[in-house]
Amino acid sequence: MPQNHFNLLKTCHNARAGELNTPHGKVPTPLFMPVGSQATVKTLTPEDVKGLGFNMLLANTYHLYLRPGIDVIKKLGGLHKFMVWDGAILTDSGGYQVFSLSPLCKITDDGATFRSHIDGSEHFLTPELAVKYQESLGADVIMVLDECSAYGDSKDKVRKAMERTHRWAERCLKAHKSKNQALYAIVQGGMFPDLRQASAEYLTKLDFPGYAIGGLSVGEPKEVTMPLVEQTAALLPPDKPRYLMGVGAPEDLVAGVARGIDIFDCALPTRVARNGALFTRQGRVNIRRATYSKMDKPIDPTCDCSTCRTFSAAYLNHLFRAEELLALRLATIHNLRFISNLMKDIRNAILDGTFDVFAKDFLSGYKTTNEQTRVEQKEKWLKGRENSGI
RNA sequence: GGAGGGAUGCCGGAGCGGCCAAUCGGAGCAGACUGUAAAUCUGCCGCCCUAAGGGCUACGCAAGUUCGAAUCUUGCUCCCUCCA
Numbered sequence: 001m002p003q004n005h006f007n008l009l010k011t012c013h014n015a016r017a018g019e020l021n022t023p024h025g026k027v028p029t030p031l032f033m034p035v036g037s038q039a040t041v042k043t044l045t046p047e048d049v050k051g052l053g054f055n056m057l058l059a060n061t062y063h064l065y066l067r068p069g070i071d072v073i074k075k076l077g078g079l080h081k082f083m084v085w086d087g088a089i090l091t092d093s094g095g096y097q098v099f100s101l102s103p104l105c106k107i108t109d110d111g112a113t114f115r116s117h118i119d120g121s122e123h124f125l126t127p128e129l130a131v132k133y134q135e136s137l138g139a140d141v142i143m144v145l146d147e148c149s150a151y152g153d154s155k156d157k158v159r160k161a162m163e164r165t166h167r168w169a170e171r172c173l174k175a176h177k178s179k180n181q182a183l184y185a186i187v188q189g190g191m192f193p194d195l196r197q198a199s200a201e202y203l204t205k206l207d208f209p210g211y212a213i214g215g216l217s218v219g220e221p222k223e224v225t226m227p228l229v230e231q232t233a234a235l236l237p238p239d240k241p242r243y244l245m246g247v248g249a250p251e252d253l254v255a256g257v258a259r260g261i262d263i264f265d266c267a268l269p270t271r272v273a274r275n276g277a278l279f280t281r282q283g284r285v286n287i288r289r290a291t292y293s294k295m296d297k298p299i300d301p302t303c304d305c306s307t308c309r310t311f312s313a314a315y316l317n318h319l320f321r322a323e324e325l326l327a328l329r330l331a332t333i334h335n336l337r338f339i340s341n342l343m344k345d346i347r348n349a350i351l352d353g354t355f356d357v358f359a360k361d362f363l364s365g366y367k368t369t370n371e372q373t374r375v376e377q378k379e380k381w382l383k384g385r386e387n388s389g390i
Numbered sequence: 391g392g393a394g395g396g397a398u399g400c401c402g403g404a405g406c407g408g409c410c411a412a413u414c415g416g417a418g419c420a421g422a423c424u425g426u427a428a429a430u431c432u433g434c435c436g437c438c439c440u441a442a443g444g445g446c447u448a449c450g451c452a453a454g455u456u457c458g459a460a461u462c463u464u465g466c467u468c469c470c471u472c473c474a
Contacts, residue, residue, distance in 0.1 A: 037426050058425070096425045104427090117427040143425080186425085217424045225424095245425035252424070267426040274429050275422085290419070320429095328429055 014260040017350040022088040022140035033265040043329040053340035062094030078138035091139035099148035127171040144172040146186040151219040158190035184210040200235035212243040233260035273331035279338040283367035292317040305337035
């Protein structure tokens with residue numbers, strides 16, 4: 001692994017600004033990685049992704065193993081060349097698929113037996129294979145194979161998954177030969193603070209170049225997530241990058257950075273975009289709503305993305321209703337640009353020592369959809385009362 | 391001129407005596423989505439009442455039959471197909 005994989009440049013309370021050194025360049029942190037499971041950020045070209053301000057993205061070992069196959073990509077010169085992306089790449093091990101595809105998966109200490117969601121064929125993934133595959137893909141950062149618990153799992157079950165994750169982490173470490181890749185461990189422990197602590201302490205002793213927090217944002221209430229993030233992050237070595245896996249709603253990025261997280265990835269911004277939900281500084285907005293059908297302004301007049309600089313909300317509304325493919329792309333561009341700008345603003349605020357103010361301002365201005373809907377409904381209700389003369 | 395068939399909620403289209411405010415699509419109105427099996431999924435969708443629930447008006451129009459009609463009978467209006 002590279003020397004000085006991570007440089008911590010500045011802190012502002014718990015928030016940290018730094019940079020990741022990878023074979024494909026330096027990447028500033030706090031960092032958000034768009035998700036490109038199948039070697040593509042859906043609807044975008046690599047050039048688009050770069051243009052939106054991203055230097056690193058995430059791809060998925062399980063998906064690429066099933067299709068087109070690890071060997072195919074290796075023979076074609078590795079993942080960077082295959083997908084024509086010259087920035088950094090982090091590959092997930094397939095551990096998350098053990099969780100999300102659990103009906104198709106059986107786990108033993110040896111590894112995970114999968115049934116392909118594509119053709120039903122059976123496959124076996126071990127910690128050693130996960131490392132080997134990721135080395136073949138040639139990602140800059142690779143992840144240990146872990147077992148992610150579901151929200152609501154019993155403590156006993158979570159503990160067993162965590163202990164297995166620890167054993168698998170050691171096996172991954174032993175199997176990892178490549179010098180060009182940083183292998184990150186993944187802290188598990190579900191919603192149990194004592195297990196989280198045990199996991200962080202255990203893995204920290206193994207001295208990985210980076211540490212991820214996994215198994216959160218799996219359906220638990222938000223009030224549960226952030227205290228666990230805060231507690232776990234505090235137990236991780238300060239000189240190593242901390243990666244909160246699968247978190248990426250704007251409000252969660254700010255909250256995560258405030259608790260000492262350096263790296264995020266999430267399918268949410270891109271997936272939600274494809275379903276018509278767009279981020280603005282005021283909160284999330286559903287572009288399909290009737291209110292936008294005649295709006296001649298961009299969805300966010302302050303946004304510098306090509307979608308907002310070019311098209312009206314009414315046009316986007318029309319594209320979504322007409323199920324035109326351009327809608328997916330324009331919305332993805334907007335949401336990723338929003339996230340990219342947010343991360344840049346966060347980093348600048350940390351470097352300026354004003355992150356606390358920034359976070360407070362952002363969170364007070366950014367209403368979640370639920371809050372927004374609640375406010376609107378209350379306004380309608382009040383208006384109705386006024387009209388009926390009450 | 392003759393012979394058939396049909397008129398159902400915003401639209402298409404089921405239902406063919408009570409379990410029908412009416413299956414199912416679509417449109418419309420909202421919501422969800424967090425290491426992507428996702429261009430996916432969920433709810434609402436005659437009117438009124440705060441919810442459980444209740445009330446009202448409804449299946450072209452009118453008059454009947456019946457305890458009870460979107461469903462049966464008769465007349466009327468309009469539409470479609472075929473033969474002249």
